Amino acid sequence: MQKDFLESFFYDRIVMITLKNGKVYVGLISELHEAHPQSSYVRLVLFYSGYRDHKMDIHLLKDYNLNVYEQDEANTLISVVVAETEILSLTFYEQDVYNRLNSKSESHLSKLLKLVGHIF
Secondary structure (H helix, E strand, O other), X not given: OHHHXXXXXXXXXXXXXXXXXXXXXXXXXXXXXXXXXXXXXXXXXXXXXXXXXOOOOEEEEEEOOOOOOOOOOOOOOOEEEEEHHHEEEEEEOOHXXXXXXXXXXXXXHHHHHHHOOOOO
């Protein structure tokens, strides 16, 4: 996971972090603190937040309507600090993949096959 933290931090890659309690955060890592494994944390500038349900499906409920590349008074950065010990998973986030996986009109199998390049 450390490699993914560093790649996100240095190359401004958007990540999705799932916590052990089921909360989900999507955003950019703005700070890494790695003094000791038990006290390591990341600060994430939030784009979205939500949760995973009992089937591990992702529900992003809060859109922070943020463009970190435009600085104006209406653009407030909202961040969250997460202890590394509380992170269940970290993945790079792609909006088009999220949209395809959460389309209610397609079956799970057809979504999966489209993701791997098969076309019906």
